[in-house]
Amino acid sequence: MMTNYKPSLDRLSQLITLLKDSACRRMTRQLLNMGTDPTLIMEVCQKSLIDIGRKYENGEYFIAGLIMAGDIMKQIIDMVLPYVKSPQRPQGRGRILIGTVAGDIHDLGKNMAGAMLTTYGYVVKDLGVDVRPESFLEETWHFQPHIVGLSSLMTSGHGALTQTVQLIRQQVPLPGRPVIFISGAMIIDSIKKRSGADHVVNNVAETVFLCERVMMDLKSRDKSKEPVKDGVGKDDQPTP
Ligand code: B12
Numbered sequence: 524m525m526t527n528y529k530p531s532l533d534r535l536s537q538l539i540t541l542l543k544d545s546a547c548r549r550m551t552r553q554l555l556n557m558g559t560d561p562t563l564i565m566e567v568c569q570k571s572l573i574d575i576g577r578k579y580e581n582g583e584y585f586i587a588g589l590i591m592a593g594d595i596m597k598q599i600i601d602m603v604l605p606y607v608k609s610p611q612r613p614q615g616r617g618r619i620l621i622g623t624v625a626g627d628i629h630d631l632g633k634n635m636a637g638a639m640l641t642t643y644g645y646v647v648k649d650l651g652v653d654v655r656p657e658s659f660l661e662e663t664w665h666f667q668p669h670i671v672g673l674s675s676l677m678t679s680g681h682g683a684l685t686q687t688v689q690l691i692r693q694q695v696p697l698p699g700r701p702v703i704f705i706s707g708a709m710i711i712d713s714i715k716k717r718s719g720a721d722h723v724v725n726n727v728a729e730t731v732f733l734c735e736r737v738m739m740d741l742k743s744r745d746k747s748k749e750p751v752k753d754g755v756g757k758d759d760q761p762t763p
Pocket residue numbers: 568569572573574575576577579580586589590592593596621622626627628629630631632633634635636637671672673674675676677678679704706707708709724725726727728730
């Protein structure tokens with residue numbers, strides 16, 4: 524017999540943890556129809572996926588569980604994103620380069636952050652997954668981002684993360700050097716210190732807030748790197 528549960532974020536969280544994909548879709552639709560804040564839905568998903576990760580670590584779930592969880596998360600993100608209200612701000616608030624570091628193929632969090640930032644008027648260039656430090660550097664020359672956001676979900680990715688941050692810091696002089704964000708499940712403050720990154724971000728709301736703050740700081744500090752409309756730096760030439 525099927526039990527009808529009242530739509531709630533708690534129930535959605537339970538359904539995700541139980542990997543009930545069609546029930547998750549139904550519950551998400553109901554929550555959206557009720558006017559639930561889409562960012563709250565995303566936060567619940569992120570927390571539930573952390574629980575699933577723990578179950579995987581404990582041997583309660585296997586790799587198939589992670590794959591199903593990733594799939595559910597993707598479906599929910601696709602349903603929720605159209606409900607994120609565009610803040611009616613002009614395009615070209617700033618350029619943001621994102622990607623998942625070498626050796627890591629997790630991309631859901633990065634994609635979600637990229638989609639949110641685009642909605643908020645940023646020009647986002649996504650390098651995809653398993654991106655070598657040199658590729659991040661090369662694209663930093665070409666795209667001239669104000670912010671570089673690195674995603675790394677595994678502890679084994681911390682080496683690649685640190686190398687990427689260090690390479691950009693060493694090769695791109697101030698004042699043109701982008702502000703570097705790092706993010707992902709296993710990112711902790713000690714990694715921020717060790718890697719030399721500027722900020723750690725743990726969820727989309729925090730990411731958007733911090734980007735706004737960074738852009739305000741950069742605008743007041745460095746007038747030569749104004750946000751542009753077409754996604755290409757004012758000076759198209761890569762910095763030597
Ligand atoms: C789903 C999942 C998968 C899916 C990924 C699907 C996909 N397309 O991404 C699949 C099945 C492919 C997978 C594979 C593996 N996984 Co996995 N996976 C997960 C799981 C359960 C959820 C990750 C997720 O999508 N979370 C939801 C998103 C929304 O959250 P998020 O990534 O944190 O992102 C948020 C913020 O961090 C931020 N953010 C994230 N990225 C970015 C980027 C930018 C630029 C910005 C600004 C912000 C930002 O915004 C996001 C939204 O709020 C995690 C558990 C966990 N604790 O997270 C394990 C986990 C990351 N996986 C793990 C492991 C071990 C693996 C495998 C090695 C398993 C295996 N034996 O093969 C492989 C790795 C393959 C590889 N080389 O990369 C471990 C890592 C453990 C460790 N200590 O390193 C975890 C932690 C599970 C665990 N507890 O053991 N996995």
